[in-house]
Amino acid sequence: MKSAAPLDRADVRVRHDAGFGGAIRGFIDRVRSGDLGSLPVVVGLAIIWTVFQTLNPVFLSSNNLVNLLFDCSTVGVISLGIVCILMVGEIDLSVGSVSGFASAVVGVLWVNSGWPVAIAVLTALAVGAVAGVIYATLFNRLGMPSFVSTLAGLLAVLGLQLYILGASGSINLPYGSGLVSLGQQWVMPHVVAYGLVLIAGIAYFVSGYRTATRRRRAGLTPPSIAGLLVRALVLTVAIELVAYYLNQDRGVPWMFGLFVGLVIAMDYALRRTKWGRSMTAVGGNREAARRSGIDVHGIYTSAFVLCSMLAALGGVLSAARLASASQQAGTGDVNLNAIAAAVIGGTSLFGGRGNAYSALLGIIVIQSIASGLTLLDLSSSLRYMITGAVLAIAVIVDSLARRSRVSHGRA
Incomplete structure (x- = not known):
C-alpha cells in the first residue's frame, strides 16, 4: 500500500524539490526571491581577505588572525546587543557610552575602592541593565522614540563616565590580573x-x-x-x-571563545524559544503580535535590557583588552562599528529579520578592514570611508532583498 504524501507535499500543483539537485534548486530560488541569508557577507569577506592577502602576505598569517580575533571580541559583544534591538525594529545609540561607563565602573570599584573584581564586573552589568530598563520605560510608557531616548542616554552616560573618572581621566588595571590576561594573553x-x-x-x-x-x-x-x-x-x-x-x-583566544559562546546561546534563544519567535513577530508587525497574545511591552523591555547589558559586558572586555579605563573608552567609532557590524552581517534595519551570527560575521568584516589597512600603513581616514561604503552597500542589498521578498510573497 502506497504511503500518504507528507502534508507539505500534498499539493501536486506545486513543485516539490527533493535530493541534492532539489536542494540546489531550492537555494537558487531563495536567492532569487531575496532570501539571501549570510551569502552577501560571506562573499564580501572572501573578497576583502583576497585583496588584503594579495597586497600583504602577512594578513592571513596565524599571528595576525589571532590578534584580529582578540579585537573582534570586544565590539562583537556590543554588536550582539545591537542585533537584539534591531530585531524589534528599534535602535540604541548609547551602546558606546554604556560600554565606556561600564569600564569606568570596573576601574573605580576594583582599583580605587578595592572591591573584588567579580563584584565590580557584576555591578557594571547591573548598571547596563538599569540603562536598558530606563529606555524601555520611556519607550513603552511615554512613547518616546528609541532614537531620541538613547541619544539622550549617550550624552548623559558619557557625562557620568567623565564624572566618576575625575581629573585623572584614566585608571590602569592591574597588569597580569585574570581580567587583563583574558583580554590580552589567555x-x-x-x-x-x-x-x-x-x-x-x-x-x-x-x-x-x-x-x-x-x-x-x-x-x-x-x-x-x-x-x-x-x-x-x-x-x-x-x-x-x-x-x-x-x-x-x-x-x-578565550575571549573570542566567550564571544562565540554568547553568539551560539543567542542564536538558540532567537530560533528555538518562544521569546525568540516573539522577538521576530514584534519586529515584523507589532500590532499583529499584540493581537496574537504576545506581551509586546515585555519583549521590548527584554531587547533594551539585553542590548545595554551586552554593551556593558563589551566595555568590560574592552577595558581588559586595553588594561585601562579611560575617558576615551566607548567614544570614537565604537557606536559606528557595533551598529555597522550587525547590519553588515545581515540584520535588517526594518526589524523582524536577522540572527546572532550577524554580529560575528559583521565584526570580522570590519576588523578585517581595519587590520588590513593597518598592515598597509594607510591612513585611518580610509578605514572610515571603506567601512561606510561597505555599510551603505549592506543597507542597499537589504532594501533590494526586502523588495524582492515582498514581490515573491516571502516578506
Missing part, C-alpha cells in the same frame, strides 16, 4: 580548542536530527539525514582546520 589549550569544535559539530547534527524527527512525527517532510551529516562533517572539519592554523601561533 588562549585555549590546543586539545580544548579541538574538543570544543568537535562538540559543536555533534551538537549541530543532534539539533538537526531532532528537528527532522519532529517534522516526521508531524507528517511533514524531514530534511535529509545524509545531507545533515555531510554538512556537520564539512563544518566541523573546516573549523578544526582553522583552529589548527591558529594553534600554529598562540591559539584561539
Whole structure:
C-alpha cells in the first residue's frame, strides 16, 4: 500500500524539490526571491581577505588572525546587543557610552575602592541593565522614540563616565590580573580548542536530527539525514582546520571563545524559544503580535535590557583588552562599528529579520578592514570611508532583498 504524501507535499500543483539537485534548486530560488541569508557577507569577506592577502602576505598569517580575533571580541559583544534591538525594529545609540561607563565602573570599584573584581564586573552589568530598563520605560510608557531616548542616554552616560573618572581621566588595571590576561594573553589549550569544535559539530547534527524527527512525527517532510551529516562533517572539519592554523601561533583566544559562546546561546534563544519567535513577530508587525497574545511591552523591555547589558559586558572586555579605563573608552567609532557590524552581517534595519551570527560575521568584516589597512600603513581616514561604503552597500542589498521578498510573497 502506497504511503500518504507528507502534508507539505500534498499539493501536486506545486513543485516539490527533493535530493541534492532539489536542494540546489531550492537555494537558487531563495536567492532569487531575496532570501539571501549570510551569502552577501560571506562573499564580501572572501573578497576583502583576497585583496588584503594579495597586497600583504602577512594578513592571513596565524599571528595576525589571532590578534584580529582578540579585537573582534570586544565590539562583537556590543554588536550582539545591537542585533537584539534591531530585531524589534528599534535602535540604541548609547551602546558606546554604556560600554565606556561600564569600564569606568570596573576601574573605580576594583582599583580605587578595592572591591573584588567579580563584584565590580557584576555591578557594571547591573548598571547596563538599569540603562536598558530606563529606555524601555520611556519607550513603552511615554512613547518616546528609541532614537531620541538613547541619544539622550549617550550624552548623559558619557557625562557620568567623565564624572566618576575625575581629573585623572584614566585608571590602569592591574597588569597580569585574570581580567587583563583574558583580554590580552589567555588562549585555549590546543586539545580544548579541538574538543570544543568537535562538540559543536555533534551538537549541530543532534539539533538537526531532532528537528527532522519532529517534522516526521508531524507528517511533514524531514530534511535529509545524509545531507545533515555531510554538512556537520564539512563544518566541523573546516573549523578544526582553522583552529589548527591558529594553534600554529598562540591559539584561539578565550575571549573570542566567550564571544562565540554568547553568539551560539543567542542564536538558540532567537530560533528555538518562544521569546525568540516573539522577538521576530514584534519586529515584523507589532500590532499583529499584540493581537496574537504576545506581551509586546515585555519583549521590548527584554531587547533594551539585553542590548545595554551586552554593551556593558563589551566595555568590560574592552577595558581588559586595553588594561585601562579611560575617558576615551566607548567614544570614537565604537557606536559606528557595533551598529555597522550587525547590519553588515545581515540584520535588517526594518526589524523582524536577522540572527546572532550577524554580529560575528559583521565584526570580522570590519576588523578585517581595519587590520588590513593597518598592515598597509594607510591612513585611518580610509578605514572610515571603506567601512561606510561597505555599510551603505549592506543597507542597499537589504532594501533590494526586502523588495524582492515582498514581490515573491516571502516578506
